Amino acid sequence: MKEILIDLRQISKVYDTDKVPVHALRNVDLQINHNEYVSIMGPSGSGKSTLMNIIGCLDTPTEGSYLLEGAEVHTMDDNTLAKIRNKKIGFVFQTFNLLPRASALHNVELPLIYSGLSSQERKKQAERALDKVKLSHRKDHNPNELSGGQRQRVAIARALVNDPSLLLADEPTGNLDSETGADIMELFDDLHRNGNTILMVTHEEHIAAHAKRTIHILDGEIAQDNSE
Amino acid sequence: MLAWLIKLKENIVIAVKALKQHKMRSVLTTLGIIIGVLTVVSVASIISGLNKGFKDKLSFLGSNTLYIQKYPWMTHGEWYKYRNRPDLNMNNYEYLREHTNSEEVVIAPSVSSHREVKFDGNSLTDVPINGVTKESEVVSNMVIEEGRFFTNLEIDRRKNRAVIGYAIKEKLFENKSPIGKRIKIDGNSFYVIGVMEKKGKFLGNNFDINAYIPVGSFFKNFGYHRSISIEAKVLDAANLKPVKEKLRYLMRFARGLKPGAEDNFSINQQETIQQQYDSLTSGLYTAAIGIGTLALLVGGIGIMNIMLVSVTERQKEIGIRKAIGATNRIISFQFLVESVIICSLGGMIALLLSYFVAIGIQAATPFPASIPIWSIFMGLGFSWFVGIFFGLYPAHQAAKLDPIESLHYE
Numbered sequence: 035m036k037e038i039l040i041d042l043r044q045i046s047k048v049y050d051t052d053k054v055p056v057h058a059l060r061n062v063d064l065q066i067n068h069n070e071y072v073s074i075m076g077p078s079g080s081g082k083s084t085l086m087n088i089i090g091c092l093d094t095p096t097e098g099s100y101l102l103e104g105a106e107v108h109t110m111d112d113n114t115l116a117k118i119r120n121k122k123i124g125f126v127f128q129t130f131n132l133l134p135r136a137s138a139l140h141n142v143e144l145p146l147i148y149s150g151l152s153s154q155e156r157k158k159q160a161e162r163a164l165d166k167v168k169l170s171h172r173k174d175h176n177p178n179e180l181s182g183g184q185r186q187r188v189a190i191a192r193a194l195v196n197d198p199s200l201l202l203a204d205e206p207t208g209n210l211d212s213e214t215g216a217d218i219m220e221l222f223d224d225l226h227r228n229g230n231t232i233l234m235v236t237h238e239e240h241i242a243a244h245a246k247r248t249i250h251i252l253d254g255e256i257a258q259d260n261s262e
Numbered sequence: 263m264l265a266w267l268i269k270l271k272e273n274i275v276i277a278v279k280a281l282k283q284h285k286m287r288s289v290l291t292t293l294g295i296i297i298g299v300l301t302v303v304s305v306a307s308i309i310s311g312l313n314k315g316f317k318d319k320l321s322f323l324g325s326n327t328l329y330i331q332k333y334p335w336m337t338h339g340e341w342y343k344y345r346n347r348p349d350l351n352m353n354n355y356e357y358l359r360e361h362t363n364s365e366e367v368v369i370a371p372s373v374s375s376h377r378e379v380k381f382d383g384n385s386l387t388d389v390p391i392n393g394v395t396k397e398s399e400v401v402s403n404m405v406i407e408e409g410r411f412f413t414n415l416e417i418d419r420r421k422n423r424a425v426i427g428y429a430i431k432e433k434l435f436e437n438k439s440p441i442g443k444r445i446k447i448d449g450n451s452f453y454v455i456g457v458m459e460k461k462g463k464f465l466g467n468n469f470d471i472n473a474y475i476p477v478g479s480f481f482k483n484f485g486y487h488r489s490i491s492i493e494a495k496v497l498d499a500a501n502l503k504p505v506k507e508k509l510r511y512l513m514r515f516a517r518g519l520k521p522g523a524e525d526n527f528s529i530n531q532q533e534t535i536q537q538q539y540d541s542l543t544s545g546l547y548t549a550a551i552g553i554g555t556l557a558l559l560v561g562g563i564g565i566m567n568i569m570l571v572s573v574t575e576r577q578k579e580i581g582i583r584k585a586i587g588a589t590n591r592i593i594s595f596q597f598l599v600e601s602v603i604i605c606s607l608g609g610m611i612a613l614l615l616s617y618f619v620a621i622g623i624q625a626a627t628p629f630p631a632s633i634p635i636w637s638i639f640m641g642l643g644f645s646w647f648v649g650i651f652f653g654l655y656p657a658h659q660a661a662k663l664d665p666i667e668s669l670h671y672e
């Protein structure tokens with residue numbers, strides 16, 4: 035039986051910019067199960083980033099309900115949301131978003147610090163995560179000593195280290211050349227095969243093609259939802 | 263709890279890293295804190311040094327001793343008011359002694375004059391020569407180290423005998439025993455019968471350069487027309503007030519004052535000096551705390567400013583940390599820790615500097631200086647307080663940053 039991981043019902047997001055309300059999302063309904071591999075596509079301004087932020091618990095919807103593994107995210111305060119992000123969600127960003135003056139290992143350890151693990155335990159888990167992305171040999175290097183692809187691997191290791199329910203990737207290959215991008219996508223495919231749930235925002239068809247399900251967003255609404 | 267300690271440790275590491283990255287900026291930022299803490303701690307160290315010296319030395323005056331004199335100690339600039347008072351004389355002293363109980367109060371005359379003292383080619387000029395009685399030994403806490411004090415007979419017969427201070431022995435006798443030797447005071451011959459115990463120096467006065475001779479001998483050799491003062495040591499401190507009143511009454515009687523006439527003498531006591539001293543030091547403290555507070559305020563504003571800059575510079579970092587699970591509280595805690603660390607750094611630099619200031623004062627002035635323990639805690643406490651107080655606003659600003667906007671901040 036398939037378990038529902040993400041359950042969005044009638045989600046709307048309205049921004050009050052310059053007194054003109056902007057509807058970023060309109061009544062979106064979306065369910066994603068455990069171990070799905072989903073890509074979200076859409077032109078800029080379509081609302082895909084907003085959807086991604088709400089799913090990633092960085093933002094809250096103006097209306098509607100969001101259940102993440104049964105927990106009512108739409109009623110949570112800032113601190114609870116931070117804890118949910120820490121435990122259940124791993125972010126991978128287009129610009130990597132690593133701390134520049136910290137080693138790869140320390141970057142990967144960071145989420146574990148916020149979950150309050152002892153430094154020994156942190157080190158062990160962070161090394162294991164770096165091993166998964168095949169970067170153990172570079173663990174003591176700072177991001178500026180790493181290539182783009184290596185940086186993204188560190189970011190993926192950081193996203194994986196807390197063993198999250200959901201891996202959220204925002205244009206993960208956007209800042210990489212096509213060859214490195216392909217490597218990273220291979221890594222995502224592997225992670226999916228090993229049981230991870232992946233949700234990826236992209237505007238590139240061939241990247242989206244890695245996913246088993248593609249959702250098209252247009253003007254804040256789901257325009258298309260294709261499964262293979 | 264453990265989780266908080268882990269986060270505290272991480273925050274300290276982050277803060278130290280951030281400070282190392284901007285060494286010059288960090289030091290400049292703490293300048294206000296340094297000046298503030300330095301001022302307060304230095305003044306505290308000077309005053310505590312003074313206190314130590316002052317209270318020690320003041321005790322030679324004896325807290326139970328009343329000084330009956332022509333002038334009050336604190337004239338408040340109006341000394342001329344007391345100029346026409348008649349001098350105190352030996353008759354006044356005799357009268358007081360006859361009418362008081364020696365088990366309650368011991369009374370001695372005090373008269374002195376600066377003279378030259380010579381022995382065997384060595385000489386000392388400007389030595390205070392004090393006329394004393396048997397009672398002076400008790401009243402002035404005289405302790406004989408070598409030889410003996412005067413006998414009643416020597417006092418009554420106005421003998422040319424002398425007890426000398428420790429420094430006179432050192433200087434005139436090159437530390438050989440002076441007992442039984444003959445010294446010349448202003449050309450008059452005196453037998454040395456005793457040497458006083460060493461008393462030490464304070465504020466440029468050397469109490470060991472003093473010589474004592476029977477009061478009668480004093481008048482005989484140096485002239486009878488002198489104003490004296492009378493020292494009265496009250497044996498039980500609890501009686502200080504009634505005895506003072508009694509002495510005042512007796513003095514009025516001895517000097518033939520009519521009822522209603524103003525006293526034409528003053529009864530002084532150590533407390534007067536103590537009060538004056540306390541008001542001086544409390545004035546100094548107030549000034550130091552004023553300057554210190556001002557500097558800390560300026561320093562605190564500097565800290566707040568630099569922390570706000572730091573929050574802006576690290577907005578992206580804040581966004582990243584929030585995205586991966588740092589709560590608002592953790593973020594504000596991080597910046598608060600950083601602010602407290604900058605301030606503690608300033609506080610510690612200031613304490614180090616004030617140590618050198620204390621050493622410098624000790625070396626350059628006659629004032630002793632010591633850093634009291636409480637001022638160290640106060641200095642650190644102040645700097646922590648400033649760190650927390652002025653760090654709160656920037657920390658709050660950091661905590662309330664929107665994670666999404668911060669992530670996209672370049």
